Amino acid sequence: MFNKYLEDYEVGERWISNSRTITEADLVMFSAFSGDWFPLHTDKEYAANTIYKQRIAHGMLILSVSTGLLHFEKGVVVAFYGMERVRFVKPTFIGDTIHLETEVIDILEKDEKTGIITIKVDIKKQTGATVAVNQMKMLINKRP
Structure with a gap:
């Protein structure tokens, strides 16, 4: 997605990523890394008694x-600039396979060398259901 210089993007441009399956190991490793051991993510018996009936992935x-499903081209991407309007709209379970569907919604020149690309991101699982949405901003180089 982020493999072109600022001038090469157009509002309305769309892109679909590869997919990746969420595993139990992902939940355990993320809990260890983040320190978030909330039982909805880590306790099978606790989660069985919730509205989800099973463990869900951390948002x-x-x-x-x-x-990790986005493509960041070295020399094109300057930095991650931010994320807005993040919502977790449906649970992601162990074994769900997610992918991204994106659309460029804004292109803003920042200075003589860079600009900001804003994309709408829909994170979807194999059923087609959207599990999370956000607007991601990336600082991108202009053509040298």
Whole structure:
């Protein structure tokens, strides 16, 4: 997605990522890394007695995995600039396979060398259901 210089993007441009399956190991490793051991993510018996009836992936895990599904071209991308309007709209379960559907919604020149690309991100699972949404901003180089 982020493999072109600022001038090469157009508002309305769309892109679909590869997919990735969320595993139990992902939940355990994310819990260890983040320190978030909330039982909805880590306790099978606790989660069985919730509205979800099973463990769900951490929302922040899903956002983290989603960044790994994007393509960042060295020399084009300057930095991650931010994320807005983040919502977790449906649960992601162990065994769900997620992918991204994106659309460029804004292109803003920042200075003589860079600009900001804003994309709408829908994180979807294999059923077609959207599990999370956000607007991601990336600082991108202009053509040298």
